[in-house]
Amino acid sequence: MIALLVRDLRLAVRAGGGFGLGLAFFLITCTLVPFGVGPDGALLARIAPGILWVGALLACLLSLDRIFALDWEDGSLDLLATAPVPLEAAVLMKAAAHWLVTGLPLVLAAPLFGLLLHLPGAAVPWLVASLALGTPALSILGAFGAAVTVGLRRGGLLLSLLVLPLYVPTLIFGAEAVRRGGLGADPTAPLVFTAAITAASLALVPFAAAAALRINLR
Incomplete structure (x- = not known):
């Protein structure tokens, strides 16, 4: 399993997969x-949690179609099955590789990008915590979408339509945790819900994704 993880990390880097692309986005x-909403610091600070989470979500979405695409093209997916x-x-393991290449850099860079949006200093630890707890769910749910659409021509749009509704609960609770942290309120409840969504996704989604792959390989 470790060998598969290392292989996917190498393929992601060589194929121009998520690291630089996600951070740039x-x-x-x-x-x-x-530039769009104006230089009002109070307004930017108020919308910063949502903007940061939406940006991280869309950045993760950019490279989802690559999770199984290369294996489908060279026949490795049949060998894995x-x-x-x-x-x-x-x-x-493929979802873990996607998170290490895409999600983890976003978690580490988020405090710096929060400065651009006047994110309150008190919210920064909660931003990092919520992204660290929530972005693994984005990767594993994205792996399910990639498994359903693997082999389809121009499946990127269908993948986005399939995965984005599944991302909404993580987005809501993650942004709420950051907002509460910035206001000095207790962010424990939304953080617990974010962690619960990730735990449930890691426990259940691999079975659904594997079933979708088996159907597509028939």
């Missing part, structure tokens, strides 16, 4: 918003 989003390793575990 996140930076562009945080840079353009002040017949390998002794459970296909559910392979899905989990």
Whole structure:
């Protein structure tokens, strides 16, 4: 399993997959918003939690179609389906590789990008915590969408339409945790819900994604 994870990390880097692309998109989003809404610091601070979470969500979405696409093209997906390793575990490793390449850099860079949106200092630790707890759910749910649409021509639009509604609960609770942290309120409840969504996704979604892959490989 570790070998599969290392292989996917190498493929993601060589294929131009999520690291630089996701960070660039996140930076562009945080840079353009002040131009669109104006330089009012109070307004930017109020909308910063939502903007940062939306930017992170869309940045994760950019590279979802690559999770299984390369394996589908070179036939590796058929080998994974017949390998002794459970296909559910392979899905989990591919989602982990996507998070390490896309989600983790966003978590680390978010405090710096928060400065562009006048995010209150008290909200920064909660921003990092909510992204660290929530972005794994984005990757594993995205892996399900990628499994459903693998092999389809121009499946990127269908993938987005399928995955975005599944992202909404994580977006709501993650942004709410940051907002409460910035106001000095207790963000524990939304953080717990964010963690619960991630835990439930990690427990259930690999089985659904593996079933979708088996159907597409028939």
